[in-house]
Amino acid sequence: MGFSKSLIQWYLQNKRDLPWRKTVDPYYIWLSEIMLQQTRVAQGLPYFLKFTEAFPTVEDMASANEEHVLKLWQGLGYYSRARNLHATAKQVAFEMAGNFPDSYAGLLELKGVGDYTAAAIASISYGEPVPVVDGNVYRVLARYFGIETDISSSGAKKQFTEVAASLLPKDDAATFNQAMMEFGALQCVPKNPDCGICIFNKECAAFLTGRVGQLPVKLKKTKVTDRFFNYLIIKDAAGNTVLQKRTAKGIWHNLYEFPLIETEKEVSGMEAVLLIQAEGRLGFTPKSITLLHPERILHKLSHQHLSIRFWEVEADAIVPHAIDKAEAMKYPFPIVIHNFMEKHWGNDLL
Known part of the structure; x- marks a missing residue:
């Protein structure tokens, strides 16, 4: 069985029961993806529930004042996400009649929506075959294929996106993208993954060569x-x-x-x-x-x-x-x- 089929099979057996996985509504997918940027699911989940209760539709969020949005976001950090969230809600509600763009290219026009978030929404909500590439995906691909490119370097994003695209089943992009993210979050974790139970331990280059702790490579240090x-x-x-x-x-x-x-x-x-x-x-x-x-x-x-x-x-x-x-x-x-x-x-x- 190939990489993609094995990964999807693993996902269907191991995926977490999360509210945004029960819908393809772009509003809920967008909200969850913005919240989970640089945030663990366990921390983001209560906020997702709080926001969807306060703002069941994008129009509800657009109609709220920014202070209400920021108060609900309080404690989640990276507050520019909340300000962008509110600005995008107004953009969709008031300029797009409440309808999110239905393509990857269109979604990139939204404030605070970059390549990763646009790819996630486009694939999950609309089935568009575009790969998602986030920290989890970098890690899984770098280890499985033994890629030693520095992920903070200028060419890394293009290289990893091309690898992910080559693996993407065109008829099931939504499941594959979610499987990649989930596998990185649950199995191929940053530190001390349990490679003994990994479905890929007979093919994974990092595991077979003892480099799990060294991949992915990230040389640039954050200046504090x-x-x-x-x-x-x-x-x-x-x-x-x-x-x-x-x-x-x-x-x-x-x-x-x-x-x-x-x-x-x-x-x-x-x-x-x-x-x-x-x-x-x-x-x-x-x-x-x-x-x-x-x-x-x-x-x-x-x-x-x-x-x-x-x-x-x-x-x-x-x-x-x-x-x-x-x-x-x-x-x-x-x-x-x-x-x-x-x-x-x-x-x-x-």
Whole structure:
């Protein structure tokens, strides 16, 4: 039996029972594919259920405001996906009468939809014979065929796409593409796969030559930037607080946070207090400044490591534009801030 038939047979016997596999509706396929970019199924599944309950159709999502979409997305990370999701929903609902493009080429015109997502939707929803190539597919093909091309190099995508296309059964692209992704997610995993039970262990080049741990090859390392955040949790005379929206492009764009003092390097507690006392944007002289936890919180993103401290800054007057804590919790926040609020404000919100 050839590679493709064996793979599809394995998939039909081992695939997970997932809600987006029970439909070919492009809205649900699109939603699941966007959510599962750089996200494990176990983490993405509750969000998929939450979104489909809140927005049963693409028109429902398009009609929502962006803050509602971001609040539902809170905790899933890579928030540009959520902003693109909302923009695409409006594009499909208002410019395309609610109908997703029915071809790979047409799907590429949608915001936030690249080669991989377009191929997944086109093959699963419309049966178009285009191969999907993601991290799972790179790994399966590199190991099975012993391909030593650096997957971060410029020519890798074209090479792996051609290999995947040569294996793709034209009459069953949907099943084959899903089988490739599932095999990489469940069997041919990145670290310590159980090759002893693998259906391909008699043909797999990496297994037969002892190179499973070396393939696929990825030489380019992600450059990580260290940043140092001091968040000011203002508490005015009424017990209210102040929020601000991150409008600058970059991480957490359009999410909410507390007033922020970012420093170029790590500063001592006393230096941070002096910076807060001198902060002109507060509009008041702090009555007291208290560090709300002894240890810095280290929050790791793909390209940035954030070292975060939260300071309570008390005012002895009413601060303009301050809102109460229960109202503040309704806004979309980066998960590290949301978790801190829940922990420190939990009793106040009961």
